Amino acid sequence: MPNLLGYNVRRAEIALWRDFSRTVGEGEVRPALFSLMILVEANPGVAQIDIANQLDIDKATIVGLVQRLQRRQCVVCRRSEVDRRRQGIFLTDRGQKELNQLRQEMLDHETRFTRLFSAQELAQLFTLLRRIHP
Amino acid sequence: MPNLLGYNVRRAEIALWRDFSRTVGEGEVRPALFSLMILVEANPGVAQIDIANQLDIDKATIVGLVQRLQRRQCVVCRRSEVDRRRQGIFLTDRGQKELNQLRQEMLDHETRFTRLFSAQELAQLFTLLRRIHP
DNA sequence: TATTGTTATACTCTATAACTATA
């Protein structure tokens, strides 16, 4: 089993998750929520369906994540004027401020793991992982 | 974000999980349950606490997994004579038969991903992943 | 007909805290 791909990827994911949970966002923000905030910041007004496609998860799953961010007053949704089915998602000032804080904690978290590798090893690891999730 | 370690590991894990779920055990057995069966097969009579330590998850989490295997009549538990706190877990004949079937499906699943890599790349990937979950 | 978002529901896997029985 130690030589099974899925097993090793899962173990790595759990280790990363634990460190993230214990060091980022005072235990209130988890990787998926953070990813969503980053996406909204980079694409102000992005629609839920686009996020779902980008992250390759079902659109129904996005709804709950967005609602959690709305409750935290980190994002607001505005219905599109041109296509009234779509809702643009925007970071609030508060969301932006919180994200700036999270980003720093997140980079510290990231560094605790990336420093285990040389630049070349890290690039190689990314290349290999991306082959699994094309 | 595409250059964040956690993000790429998580995406890879989701991709592996989906393929596993759709091709192994007719959608009734998931990676964690499969891992547990493999561990029990390799260590007949293993105690729950040892499994928890081996997989690096809390012992309370193991209980539910074992109970699911008991309900499927794949394992039985026998209390130890020497230390009555411990319970040995054993595969039943039925569990062994089911595991043999699962193993084949699982290897097909594994191959669909490992064939994306050369032997050297795969070894490298394992080395790097293990550095994340020491 | 197709797409966007929503609701309802369920599942896997993890965690923590408090408990019992045993050592």
Added chain:
DNA sequence: TATAGTTATAGAGTATAACAATA
């Protein structure tokens, strides 16, 4: 005191199915 197992509870993140509103 410490350990093995259990129970209760909670939470994140995924999925499917069915629906309303809109295109």
